[in-house]
Amino acid sequence: MPVPPATRTSPGAKAPTRPPVRRRERQIGGSQRRMADLQPGLDFTNVALRPYANVERMRNELLRCYLLSPPASEIPEAISPFTVQYISCVLATYPRCMLSDGGLPPLVHRAQVQGQEMPRALANCFSLVRMWYQAVPGSEAMVAGMVEQEMERLAGKPPGQGDYILLCTFQAYLLYSIMIYFSPLPNTSALKYKTMITLSELACRTVRNGFSCAAEHSHTRPPWETWIVAASKRRTFVTMELFRIAFNAGRLLPSSVTSELGDIFASGNRALWEASDRDSWGREHDRYLLDWEDGMLNTSELYRPEATAQKERVERWVQSVDEFGMMLFAVCAHIRGR
Template sequence: MLLDLLPRTALAGTRLPTASDLVPRPHDSARLFDHGRVFPADTHQPTPRTMSNGCRQLIVSILRTFPRMMVRAPTGLPPFVHPLGCGLHFAQGPDAGGLDDGWAAVQQFEAAPNGAGFIPLRPLAACIGVAHIFVARTANSDEFLWQTIEAEHRRIRAEFTPGETLAATQAMMLYTTMRLMVSGYEYFQANRGVLMTLNDLSRRFSELCPGPFSPAHMRLHRPTWEEWIFEETRRRIAVVCFLMTLVVGSEACLAILDPPSLLLPSSRALWEAKDRWSWEREFDAAWAEIGTVARHHQHAGPRLDTIGDLAVVKNGLSDPRFGAGRAGAAAAAASDALDSWHAGLDGLGIMLAAVLADH
């Protein structure tokens, strides 16, 4: 669940893993591709290494754009906030405004002109207002800004539906980014209120939606657009938590202790599809491409689902899914899979690629 992704103690100078720590050890191979949970229970301690300043600066430079993206809502939202999903409760019930009446919500979203169908839930609606204050802040407005954010911290604890809890989590992550921009990661050494609120939200979500917070990409049947948004939003929140943890520094964080199991975000084309028809077309095309690669290379098609998968391919390690023992075919299949993943990158993918390249 999300609780396992969040830093429990922020420490200055924490030594953090780099790309080599993201490659699974041989004895981890059996559990690396088991997506029944976010992280395996039997985590191992990675070899500590220091994150390079260049990689840290790149990640922070992208994180810094998120508050400004909120100002441009509903266009150009941060890559973990979906313009339709942020308005759905994702609750099972006729009055919940979630999955049961998602079709009506999608129709309203698609029919509304010029973003008029963008109706975020209260936590994110408030966050948009705060983002406007943050972007236009002055020395005289700082006190009001942080008092407003602190009030949102307290109010957010009253959210109850899965959608509201996700929206509250997204808002808190954006507030964390704002504080990181102004005060630096040293701030979190003594001020853990934001992190504690994120932990509380993760516990609440696990009670509302038992099971893995970040669900596997693989499914027996194609989900509906709104079901996929619900799952992909959670996968992307998990990735942002991981990246923030790398920047802020933490101990006892499973995202650091066992990063290979972290699920990768989907392609930008899937995430930014403007309507149900466009999403279905991109979804079917993505799975068709996997089948084409499999037929071309005459073995099980390489599927990049996790950071571990990505690290295996980028580091050229042999793996049964890439035709171990058949170096030529395996290398070609891995290269095709990596090229396909790179072609679909958005901001989250770029940050993950930077982490993998940080040797």
């Protein structure tokens, strides 16, 4: 096929301009810009949750296995090594979710990382997680040092921060801990007991302001921002509890779940968690309230439902959950039996 001759321009003529190349918009979680601009005007500064009254009891339960020897009369909870293996396989994937464009671990809500400005704790976490998994041979010590420095910065933040900032700090510290434990870099230190103690302290700071809001207890619809923070807190606390089981089992420490895990509302409703904007979330929440006129499901109901009505509630909940909720259900069934 003959090649067309090249066009020539006279010395004074302007070269023809090419049409501007439009950059392809980055997809976020398989969606286009519809998910990228969730809802303008999200404000997490005035979130109001119900303060949690049993923080000191929870703190004692979390820290006891790292600071004190268990009493001789105490019988540790029997957790199968297969359950520990299942938990470990699932949790190890959470930091890796952040490697792909738009990927998120299931404890972080999409609204937390989209909009005008991502919270510093999560922004740094995304960057450092990618550096960790993509570290060039020979740079591991430098990357590990940067992660350790960031974790120290998070641990040193004053406890009087706003509820949303405390949540993001707790989430980032937990993701670093999971990453270091399940995906250690060559020639770097293993996860330390001190890290688990700090993680427990950050959990108590975050939980002190509450796991839930007044609207959830009065069977009404809360503001979307309030629900996002409450739901993310519950998911993050559940993730930490499961991580403690895996870590303690690996160190031959007593493994058990705290009583707080059974007290909180069960996490995992897919439609509410994945709603792309305020209006669609409001419609889903209205349907949710109709489905749960008998009250929201507590995690303790997943342990061993005896009555027929309780089994019906559990089955109704299972029908609506995402992968995180199904994982929670499986672990509760493994540990406490159904």
